[in-house]
Amino acid sequence: MDFSLTEEQQDIQKAAADIASRLLAPKAEERDKKSIFPLKELKLLAEAGLMGISVPEAFGGIGADSVSYFLALREIAKADASVAVTVSVTNMVGELIAEFGSEEQKKEHIPKLLDGSYVCGSFALSEPGAGSDPSAMRAKAEKVDGGYRLTGTKQWISHGDHAGIIIVWAQTDPSKGVRGLSAFLVPKGATGLSVGKAEDKMGLRGSTTVQLVFDDVMLPASALLGKEGQGFKLAMMALDGGRIGISAQAQGIGQAALEAAVNYAVERKQFDVAIIKHQAIGNMLADCATWLDAAEVLALSAAYKKSKGLPFTKEASMSKVFSSEKAVAICDAALQVHGGYGYTKDYEIERLYRDVRVTKIYEGTSEIQRIVIGRQLEKEATQ
Numbered sequence: 091m092d093f094s095l096t097e098e099q100q101d102i103q104k105a106a107a108d109i110a111s112r113l114l115a116p117k118a119e120e121r122d123k124k125s126i127f128p129l130k131e132l133k134l135l136a137e138a139g140l141m142g143i144s145v146p147e148a149f150g151g152i153g154a155d156s157v158s159y160f161l162a163l164r165e166i167a168k169a170d171a172s173v174a175v176t177v178s179v180t181n182m183v184g185e186l187i188a189e190f191g192s193e194e195q196k197k198e199h200i201p202k203l204l205d206g207s208y209v210c211g212s213f214a215l216s217e218p219g220a221g222s223d224p225s226a227m228r229a230k231a232e233k234v235d236g237g238y239r240l241t242g243t244k245q246w247i248s249h250g251d252h253a254g255i256i257i258v259w260a261q262t263d264p265s266k267g268v269r270g271l272s273a274f275l276v277p278k279g280a281t282g283l284s285v286g287k288a289e290d291k292m293g294l295r296g297s298t299t300v301q302l303v304f305d306d307v308m309l310p311a312s313a314l315l316g317k318e319g320q321g322f323k324l325a326m327m328a329l330d331g332g333r334i335g336i337s338a339q340a341q342g343i344g345q346a347a348l349e350a351a352v353n354y355a356v357e358r359k360q361f362d363v364a365i366i367k368h369q370a371i372g373n374m375l376a377d378c379a380t381w382l383d384a385a386e387v388l389a390l391s392a393a394y395k396k397s398k399g400l401p402f403t404k405e406a407s408m409s410k411v412f413s414s415e416k417a418v419a420i421c422d423a424a425l426q427v428h429g430g431y432g433y434t435k436d437y438e439i440e441r442l443y444r445d446v447r448v449t450k451i452y453e454g455t456s457e458i459q460r461i462v463i464g465r466q467l468e469k470e471a472t473q
């Protein structure tokens with residue numbers, strides 16, 4: 091595999107880094123402290139074309155490859171992980187509609203997702219009793235005259251209260267388990283849709299996470315995304331790509347943590363020398379830098395395969411589990427390097443430490459990623 095970046099990939103990374111450092115980083119701390127959703131910032135990102143980086147140009151996206159997407163998202167996450175989660179999910183929603191939507195669905199929704207009119211898109215798969223196991227899903231979409239009646243409750247929905255369009259998964263044939271799931275496009279403000287509990291989260295406090303309640307929401311037949319019963323595959327395919335996004339997010343947070351720790355360690359003196367000269371600290375930072383480089387290689391491998399249309403399920407899960415677990419370890423080490431100061435809200439590392447933790451949980455826990463990787467190994471050995 092050739093790891094050199096094309097001119098386009100470098101340009102997109104530079105543009106994202108520039109926007110992230112100018113427009114996102116300066117107020118990331120304030121958004122975290124006051125739990126401010128980044129409405130203004132998302133609009134600016136949409137204007138810069140960064141809400142649909144890998145959505146095909148034919149639908150108004152940049153049409154960049156997954157490597158560019160990974161690089162840009164990592165820059166955004168480095169500045170503010172709360173913004174990155176919204177960019178990542180919106181890109182995932184745009185890609186899914188571009189790949190499986192009807193012509194009308196594409197024309198109707200993708201431009202509004204990308205130009206900021208929808209603010210963002212949401213992905214409503216999880217439920218109070220169905221997180222890692224989508225087969226336990228209770229939401230159902232019953233066929234009625236002219237369409238479907240949707241009922242159920244979705245949980246842990248990133249920015250579900252702001253999204254102009256939500257992809258909602260529901261059972262259309264409960265007797266078939268995951269093979270009876272279907273996906274629907276539900277617009278914000280649909281009659282019967284309400285926003286329930288907003289989670290009071292440990293991190294990513296500049297982003298909202300809500301419950302969505304669907305109480306007899308009537309959907310036209312044209313709201314079905316893909317075919318009936320295809321919902322689980324759509325979700326799994328989207329999550330494969332989404333996991334590259336979470337790798338980017340984890341690595342961006344990890345990079346910010348390492349930079350903060352190195353800067354602190356060269357400034358802070360104890361026993362008459364900068365603490366980076368103490369081997370215990372230098373070694374910790376060395377491990378962090380090594381993990382970040384290794385995580386990058388895994389993510390580039392997954393993104394490269396996705397761009398080339400090659401299978402990348404295993405690589406995406408490897409990248410997600412490694413990036414998130416190492417990023418959590420990096421933030422822990424970086425906080426340790428800051429000593430008591432790192433435990434206060436005066437230093438950025440305190441926010442990074444909180445923000446990073448969820449990367450081991452959402453879009454498939456570390457435990458689920460290992461299941462996926464194990465199954466792929468079995469498949470490779472037996473096919």
Ligand code: COS
Pocket residue numbers: 215216221222223224225268269322323326327329330403452453454455458461462
């Ligand atoms: N891409 C395309 N299709 C896939 C797929 C993928 N990555 N993974 C599974 N499928 C297909 C299978 O090929 C199978 O197709 P057939 O019906 O043609 O046989 C079907 O989906 C069912 O697959 P499988 O039997 O593997 O389903 P399981 O219920 O055993 O799935 C795991 C198990 C753990 C892989 C799945 O439930 C999972 O990923 N769970 C985590 C969900 C998650 O990430 N939740 C967080 C929500 S978003 S914050």
